[in-house]
Amino acid sequence: MKTKNIKYYIAAGLVSCGLASSLVSCSDILDEQSRSQFDTSFFTSKTGMEGALTSLYAHLRYFYGNGYYLNSCETGTDEYTYAQSGHGSNFTSLDMLAETGNPGDADRSAITPSNNDAGNLWGQAFANINTASGIIENGGAVGLSDAQLAEAYFFRAFDYFMLVQTFGGVPLDLGAGELKYNTTKTRTSVRNTVPEVYKAIFTDLEKAVADLPETPRLTGTVTKNVARLYLAKAYLTFAWWLENPNNIPTYPECERKDVSDNPKTAAQYYQLAYDVALEAINNPGPYALQNTFYDVNVATNDRNSEIMLYADHSENEEYGNGGAGYGWGNGASPENFAYWFETWNYTEIRALADVFKYDDNGNIVSIDKYENGVEKQGSINPVQREAVQGLGRPWTRMAPVASAFIEGGVWEDAVKAIDSRYDATFTLSYFTNWDKSGSKVPNVYNAANNAEIKPNEIYFRFLDEASEANIDWTKSEIITRKANGDPDKDDEGKVKMTETTGFNFGSIPGAPYFVRSVKNITRKCYPCNWKISMYRTDNAGGLGSKVNGGSPRPWNIAKFSEFYLIAAEAAVKGATGSMTARDLVNVLRARAGKQTYSVNDRQQVSIDNSEAMTAATPEEITIDYILDERSREFWGEGYRWFDLVRTQKWEERASTYKIGGDGYTDTELKTYKRDIKPGYYLRPIPQGQIDGMEMSKEEKDAYQNPAYRN
Numbered sequence: 001m002k003t004k005n006i007k008y009y010i011a012a013g014l015v016s017c018g019l020a021s022s023l024v025s026c027s028d029i030l031d032e033q034s035r036s037q038f039d040t041s042f043f044t045s046k047t048g049m050e051g052a053l054t055s056l057y058a059h060l061r062y063f064y065g066n067g068y069y070l071n072s073c074e075t076g077t078d079e080y081t082y083a084q085s086g087h088g089s090n091f092t093s094l095d096m097l098a099e100t101g102n103p104g105d106a107d108r109s110a111i112t113p114s115n116n117d118a119g120n121l122w123g124q125a126f127a128n129i130n131t132a133s134g135i136i137e138n139g140g141a142v143g144l145s146d147a148q149l150a151e152a153y154f155f156r157a158f159d160y161f162m163l164v165q166t167f168g169g170v171p172l173d174l175g176a177g178e179l180k181y182n183t184t185k186t187r188t189s190v191r192n193t194v195p196e197v198y199k200a201i202f203t204d205l206e207k208a209v210a211d212l213p214e215t216p217r218l219t220g221t222v223t224k225n226v227a228r229l230y231l232a233k234a235y236l237t238f239a240w241w242l243e244n245p246n247n248i249p250t251y252p253e254c255e256r257k258d259v260s261d262n263p264k265t266a267a268q269y270y271q272l273a274y275d276v277a278l279e280a281i282n283n284p285g286p287y288a289l290q291n292t293f294y295d296v297n298v299a300t301n302d303r304n305s306e307i308m309l310y311a312d313h314s315e316n317e318e319y320g321n322g323g324a325g326y327g328w329g330n331g332a333s334p335e336n337f338a339y340w341f342e343t344w345n346y347t348e349i350r351a352l353a354d355v356f357k358y359d360d361n362g363n364i365v366s367i368d369k370y371e372n373g374v375e376k377q378g379s380i381n382p383v384q385r386e387a388v389q390g391l392g393r394p395w396t397r398m399a400p401v402a403s404a405f406i407e408g409g410v411w412e413d414a415v416k417a418i419d420s421r422y423d424a425t426f427t428l429s430y431f432t433n434w435d436k437s438g439s440k441v442p443n444v445y446n447a448a449n450n451a452e453i454k455p456n457e458i459y460f461r462f463l464d465e466a467s468e469a470n471i472d473w474t475k476s477e478i479i480t481r482k483a484n485g486d487p488d489k490d491d492e493g494k495v496k497m498t499e500t501t502g503f504n505f506g507s508i509p510g511a512p513y514f515v516r517s518v519k520n521i522t523r524k525c526y527p528c529n530w531k532i533s534m535y536r537t538d539n540a541g542g543l544g545s546k547v548n549g550g551s552p553r554p555w556n557i558a559k560f561s562e563f564y565l566i567a568a569e570a571a572v573k574g575a576t577g578s579m580t581a582r583d584l585v586n587v588l589r590a591r592a593g594k595q596t597y598s599v600n601d602r603q604q605v606s607i608d609n610s611e612a613m614t615a616a617t618p619e620e621i622t623i624d625y626i627l628d629e630r631s632r633e634f635w636g637e638g639y640r641w642f643d644l645v646r647t648q649k650w651e652e653r654a655s656t657y658k659i660g661g662d663g664y665t666d667t668e669l670k671t672y673k674r675d676i677k678p679g680y681y682l683r684p685i686p687q688g689q690i691d692g693m694e695m696s697k698e699e700k701d702a703y704q705n706p707a708y709r710n
Contacts, residue, residue, distance in 0.1 A: 040183060043138040052135055053148060055128070056155040057220070058334075060311035062124040064638070065336030065555040067397070072117035072683070073638040075398055076674065078410075078654040079631060080640075083344065083399035084524040084662045090115045091397050098675035110675075112684065113708050118166055119686035120333075125159035130174055132156035134181040150211035154222050154230070157204035161234050164197045165642055168251045168682045168705060172200055187694035191703065193254040198238045202260060205231040214285040219303070225280045225287055226308045229558050232276040232566045237646050239269035239573065246648040248681045251705050267574055274575035277567035280560075287560040289587075292594050293633075294424040296561070299389045299535030302554055306561060310554035311336070315538055329393070335550030340395040342529040342636055346430050347394065348664075349460055349514075351382035351444035351453070363440065382432045382444050382459045387544025390427035390599070392534030392551070399526045400636070401657040402669050405518040410631045416464045418609040418616070420595035421632045426527035428462040428518075429600040436543045451512035460505060460514040461600070462527050471506035471515060505664075520667040522660030529636040530599055561633060564588055569626045569647075581621040585629055589613040592632070623647055651676040679707025 042048030063069040068090065074080040075094040082091035093111045113119075135144070135152035156179070163170045168191075172178040175186030179200060208227035216223050242256055243266040250256070258264050264272070288305045290296045296306050303310065313336050329337050359365050385393060405411045416422045434441065435455040443454050453459055463471070505514035518527060534551045536544050564584045571581035593610035597603070618625060630643050644650035655676050658669040682705045690700050701709050 043134055046142045049139050049142050059124055059128040061334035063120045064311040065338050066333045067338040067341040068117040069120040070338040070638050073641045077640040080398045081401050083396045085396040090117050096674045098673045113687040116684050118683040122686050125163050129156050129159050137181050146211045147213050150208045151222055153204040154208040154227050157201045160201050166683050169193045191252050193252050194250055195259045199260045201234050225285050228276050228280040232273045235269045236273035239266045240646050242266040248648055248678050270570045270573040271575045274567050274570035277563045278577055280563050292596055293421045293592050294597050297531040306559050307556050309558035310556050312554045313552045315552040329549040336555050337550045339533040340393045341397040343394040344396050344526050345394040346383050350379045353378050353380050353441045353444045382434055383430045385547045386433050387534050387536040387539050387547040389533050389535045390530045393548045399523050402521050402659045403657045410628045418612045419592050421592045423599050425635050427530045428527055429458045430460045432457055432459050458513045462518045463515050522666050523662050525664050565630055586614045586617050645681050684708035
């Protein structure tokens with residue numbers, strides 16, 4: 001939390017296999033000494049208990065904003081695949097390729113319990129669940145209010161909801177009884193069934209809705225509507241599980257029925273999801289939709305009224321992030337480094353510059369232009385790493401699938417033409433910034449057409465609407481010019497190109513910058529995710545000394561806008577009320593038609609395509625259309641795997657995709673096929689959990705989800 005300087009306490013409990021965490025502060029190293037009994041003295045005072053409450057929020061940083069966890073939520077879906085630097089790792093295993101499209105390509109490794117990035121969730125969630133149970137059992141005795149206790153009920157349900165969606169049935173008993181705070185080391189574990197876990201989730205969330213306040217206790221703490229969001233989503237997800245339209249297996253095996261005290265059908269749960277979401281929409285409290293989609297995600301407006309829950313960070317790394325992240329980030333929690341993974345290495349773009357000589361103060365004193373009668377030009381980075389939204393540190397691990405940008409994709413041309421979410425989701429224009437590095441070079445030359453480009457001008461751009469037929473795909477190569485400054489030309493008057501740079505960017509008439517269509521993206525060159533990227537306020541006019549570190553921005557977890565899509569999905573499944581699925585979807589689509597700022601032109605605009613957006617909404621809304629809208633609203637933020645698994649559309653929508661190859665010049669799209677088996681709708685229990693249990697081999701095998709057993 002930003003507003004209260006309490007040390008962060010990670011759970012003093014243990015995961016059921018005996019993995020334990022003890023007290024830790026934001027400036028300490030985690031104490032992992034093995035203990036058979038845990039010190040619970042911090043539960044005996046109100047100050048200690050409030051510190052434990054704070055830890056419930058702090059634990060979110062250990063998976064939200066973690067790039068590897070984001071990988072498990074996006075790679076292998078109809079949004080993302082592995083990028084060029086993700087070969088031979090968890091990024092390719094999560095893509096589950098059956099056929100790579102490239103003869104001899106060996107990236108067909110399957111996800112296993114040992115290379116399972118979803119496992120980041122397991123230990124953090126169970127430790128937090130145990131802390132929440134400790135607060136629930138002891139908080140009243142030291143003076144915590146019902147509202148404060150309700151925060152613990154919320155987080156226990158939140159973590160169980162994340163776990164049951166990911167792994168199936170999980171243990172409710174951590175060693176001291178179901179939903180009891182555990183202080184002893186336990187080396188055995190029994191998994192509960194999915195409906196048993198949902199019964200616990202519903203009970204806790206209903207309690208949280210009843211007792212939480214309308215407005216947050218502190219900036220960013222949970223409220224009634226935060227609990228309603230997860231209650232509505234849990235009702236919706238369980239309804240799909242009960243219905244099981246595609247016969248996806250569950251584990252542990254059980255009858256698909258509700259085991260709550262008042263059992264309900266799938267149809268009744270869809271209606272409950274709709275009712276709870278509508279109640280929140282009609283009683284928003286402190287939350288509201290932002291005026292434009294840009295306003296939701298622009299860094300200068302972080303923690304706005306649409307964001308209901310976030311994993312917080314600040315520019316004070318040691319205290320604002322729960323750990324030091326100075327300069328070069330370490331690529332580990334609790335840093336927010338997920339944006340690295342969706343960022344290609346734009347800094348490999350090169351530009352030509354005249355060769356200057358400088359005095360000791362960095363001032364230009366002469367131009368050393370000629371050698372053997374030929375003008376010399378140097379090569380520089382025109383677009384450098386900068387701690388601004390849309391750039392930051394590139395890792396090239398996750399690439400958007402090209403299928404999303406071609407006809408029939410969620411970002412097809414008809415969408416891009418009127419939907420502002422496209423401009424406010426992707427970094428499509430790359431502006432020159434070499435001057436911020438201290439360079440005195442006044443301009444550079446774009447090798448596509450020898451145009452002169454100054455600082456803060458576009459050097460490369462992904463085209464959104466222009467067809468490939470309008471692009472000159474001549475390879476971009478360095479121009480050799482004669483001493484008089486005129487370039488060499490062939491008999492047709494075209495500039496001769498003599499030295500290849502290795503890029504295959506194109507050009508179009510009248511544009512001084514390189515271009516590439518988004519329909520020709522490769523695993524090495526693709527639009528970055530603008531929404532989640534870096535932003536700092538301490539750059540002092542430069543590139544930023546901490547540009548390679550984790551982002552100090554909060555990671556957005558829950559948005560008020562999702563209520564509309566939850567209710568719309570429930571309505572498609574038969575729920576009824578004052579708003580139809582089309583009514584609900586069109587609230588967000590009308591907002592998406594409004595644009596007051598263009599991210600990729602860096603200028604104010606006044607555009608209102610709301611009428612066109614709502615008119616383009618089909619009269620009959622389907623689940624596929626809901627999934628399209630969820631993708632446009634939450635692209636690349638970690639929702640997608642859960643959405644496809646919940647609706648059992650994963651194999652249908654993501655079993656094939658298109659993208660270019662590993663190089664800048666590999667723009668020919670290839671079709672890739674994934675092997676998405678029904679058993680993969682659950683992730684594997686982490687191998688560390690299995691290895692840590694003192695159980696027979698047969699019991700350990702039975703503990704693991706069937707698709708991942710040896």
